[in-house]
Structure formats: C-alpha cells, structure tokens
Amino acid sequence: MAEEELSRLALDEESDSDEEGEVELGFVQAPEAPWMLRRQHFPCKAGGAAAWLDADSVPRTPDSCCDFCEEPLRFLLQIYASLEERSDTFHRTLFMFMCSKMECLRRDQAEQKKPAQSSSRSVKVFRSQLPLKNIFYSDTPSRGKNDRPLTTGVDLCTWCRTWRGEKVCGGCKTTRYCSRQHQVEHWRAGHSSSCKTQAPVPTNNSSNNLWPEMEIVLGEEERDEETGNTLPIVPANQSLALNAELQGFEEASGEKQCWANFQARIQRAPSQVLRYCRNKNAKVLWMRPDDQPTAVDISPCQLCGGPRIFEFQVLPQLLYYFGVDNEPDSLDWATVAVYSCSNSCEVEGYAREFIWVQLPI
Numbered sequence: 001m002a003e004e005e006l007s008r009l010a011l012d013e014e015s016d017s018d019e020e021g022e023v024e025l026g027f028v029q030a031p032e033a034p035w036m037l038r039r040q041h042f043p044c045k046a047g048g049a050a051a052w053l054d055a056d057s058v059p060r061t062p063d064s065c066c067d068f069c070e071e072p073l074r075f076l077l078q079i080y081a082s083l084e085e086r087s088d089t090f091h092r093t094l095f096m097f098m099c100s101k102m103e104c105l106r107r108d109q110a111e112q113k114k115p116a117q118s119s120s121r122s123v124k125v126f127r128s129q130l131p132l133k134n135i136f137y138s139d140t141p142s143r144g145k146n147d148r149p150l151t152t153g154v155d156l157c158t159w160c161r162t163w164r165g166e167k168v169c170g171g172c173k174t175t176r177y178c179s180r181q182h183q184v185e186h187w188r189a190g191h192s193s194s195c196k197t198q199a200p201v202p203t204n205n206s207s208n209n210l211w212p213e214m215e216i217v218l219g220e221e222e223r224d225e226e227t228g229n230t231l232p233i234v235p236a237n238q239s240l241a242l243n244a245e246l247q248g249f250e251e252a253s254g255e256k257q258c259w260a261n262f263q264a265r266i267q268r269a270p271s272q273v274l275r276y277c278r279n280k281n282a283k284v285l286w287m288r289p290d291d292q293p294t295a296v297d298i299s300p301c302q303l304c305g306g307p308r309i310f311e312f313q314v315l316p317q318l319l320y321y322f323g324v325d326n327e328p329d330s331l332d333w334a335t336v337a338v339y340s341c342s343n344s345c346e347v348e349g350y351a352r353e354f355i356w357v358q359l360p361i
C-alpha cells in the first residue's frame with residue numbers, strides 16, 4: 001500500500017489536476033484462518049473483537065463508551081494502513097467503534113459539528129502506530145500461525161474481548177469486565193453456573209453481541225473503461241428504475257444527481273463495504289448533497305494541530321454482512337467518513353480521529 005501511496009503522491013505533484021487518486025475498495029470475507037486476524041498479524045478486519053496494535057494503552061472510559069447511553073462501544077472494523085516510507089508509521093492501524101443503537105446515532109448527528117472537546121459521539125475512531133522495532137511485535141516478518149506478540153498486553157474484558165477488563169468478578173475472581181453491563185450479560189449467558197465451577201464458558205460472537213468477525217480484503221477500484229474517469233456522471237433522468245425510487249424527493253434535483261452518482265459508482269463493485277484513499281485530493285463518495293462537513297467542521301488533530309484529511313469511508317453494505325435487520329430502528333447510515341491527521345503525528349497509544357456520519361434520506 002505504501003509504495004502505491006508514494007507513487008500516487010508523486011503523480012499528484014507533477015500534475016495540478018484534481019485527479020482524485022486511486023481508491024482501494026474493501027470487501028469482507030471469511031478469514032482463511034482465524035489466527036490471521038490476531039493482532040500479531042496486523043489484520044484488516046470487521047466485527048469480532050478489536051485486535052489492538054498497542055496492547056498496553058487500550059482506550060479507557062469514557063473514550064470506550066457511547067457518550068449518550070454510556071454503554072461500551074461495539075467494535076466495527078480496523079484498517080491496517082501503514083505509511084512505510086516513514087520509520088515511525090511502519091505499523092499503523094485505525095480502529096472504528098460504534099454504539100449499536102440507532103437512537104444514539106441519531107443523537108450523534110446533532111453533535112458532529114460541535115468542537116471535538118465538547119461533542120458527544122456514538123461513533124469513534126482511534127489511530128495507533130508503531131515503528132518496525134517496538135516492544136509488542138517481532139521485527140522479523142514470519143507471520144506464521146505460531147507467531148506470538150512479545151507482550152501479553154492489558155487484561156481485556158472476558159465478554160467483549162475489546163475493552164480493558166478493569167472489574168473482576170467477585171465470585172470466581174478470574175473473569176474480568178470492562179463494564180457492569182458486560183458482567184451482567186456474561187452472567188445471564190452462563191457465567192452464573194460456570195462461576196462456581198470455574199469452568200471456562202466458550203463464548204462465540206453471536207452470544208456476546210459482537211458483530212460477526214470477517215477479514216477485510218482491499219483491492220483497487222476499476223476505472224471507467226471509456227473515459228478513464230473514476231467519477232461517472234449519470235444523467236439525472238437516465239434510469240426509469242432510479243426515477244421510480246426517487247419520486248419521494250422530486251424537487252431536489254441535486255439530491256437525485258448525487259444519489260444516482262453514488263449508486264453508479266457503487267454498482268461497479270456492489271459488495272464493497274469500504275473505500276480507502278489517503279490522498280490530498282481524495283473525495284468522499286456521498287449519498288446525499290446535504291449533510292456533508294465543511295472544512296471548518298473537520299476539526300484539526302488534537303495532538304499536533306495539523307489539518308485532518310479524508311482517509312476512508314464505510315458503506316452501509318457492511319450492515320448487511322453483519323446481519324443487521326432492516327427495521328425502522330435498526331442501525332443504518334448512508335456513509336461514515338473518517339478523517340485522520342495529515343501528519344499522522346506521533347502518538348502514545350491511541351489518538352482519536354474525526355468521523356462524519358451521513359444518515360440515509
């Protein structure tokens with residue numbers, strides 16, 4: 001990825017065009033082998049538990065919780081996106097979490113324009129990065145099944161296996177929890193009997209409310225054959241089917257156009273769940289023309305003060321692969337765009353980055 005990144009940047013400097021750069025599309029699939037999604041293998045993955053890069057500095061409450069309902073956030077996905085041209089970003093991962101309640105995501109809408117320090121969010125993203133030589137992982141690239149991290153990291157919650165397990169069960173004194181809520185859920189799911197016998201309870205993702213674990217595979221988006229353009233412009237009245245779907249907002253032709261462009265672009269690879277393009281000219285593919293951030297809405301990096309740039313967006317197709325119901329109160333979004341520090345500045349542990357959520361019409 002990093003080499004392409006470099007050549008992309010070089011191209012951009014030569015030409016002054018607004019050429020947006022190649023987009024890498026993310027697709028989900030069952031992992032070839034589950035061990036490949038462990039942290040020592042630096043995965044790109046969705047669902048399951050977070051595979052923390054820095055296993056000692058796992059974010060704490062309140063960062064780990066939804067700012068509305070105060071329950072622990074659920075792990076959505078992580079993207080391994082090293083900037084190998086720099087020694088301090090040899091390993092670099094972005095981790096994304098979300099509250100699973102649509103009610104909270106709707107409240108989040110009103111907050112995303114507020115300054116980062118005072119906004120309450122139900123969606124959060126964290127950046128972590130490490131040099132090749134670090135205390136957590138070997139610097140020799142074997143990446144085999146038997147590779148182990150060099151340190152065990154902090155104790156994690158027995159139930160979500162993502163957040164710090166700072167509370168210990170009073171009965172067995174062994175199981176650990178990030179929150180009272182996860183202790184209660186684990187108790188109800190069988191720890192009430194296994195606590196006394198000390199028998200470990202096998203947990204699987206469906207029982208502990210994690211989204212199903214999948215590998216994310218990245219591949220380049222194909223360009224439009226005829227024009228070489230990556231942004232096809234679809235005439236607003238091109239398709240009868242589109243028109244039928246769009247009857248609901250007849251007067252808003254900008255909306256139609258935006259929606260049609262979104263659909264046309266997605267149709268090239270309908271199963272894509274993510275679009276990655278860390279490039280200064282990268283454009284977010286929005287579903288609607290309103291409800292987009294302006295430059296001032298994207299707050300600067302809280303560590304170095306540098307501007308943030310668009311890095312990737314997550315598409316609602318992911319919810320389909322997660323098996324989220326399509327009910328009125330089910331979690332849903334049009335797109336979720338992540339903006340990260342353009343300097344990818346030095347960070348101890350984890351740095352919050354900026355997220356903009358566009359909800360469906």
Ligand SMILES: [Zn+2]
Nearest residue numbers: 066069099104
């Ligand atoms: Zn919530």
Ligand SMILES: [Zn+2]
Nearest residue numbers: 157160178182
């Ligand atoms: Zn937990």
Ligand SMILES: [Zn+2]
Nearest residue numbers: 169171172195
């Ligand atoms: Zn117990």
Ligand SMILES: [Zn+2]
Nearest residue numbers: 301304341345
């Ligand atoms: Zn920064």
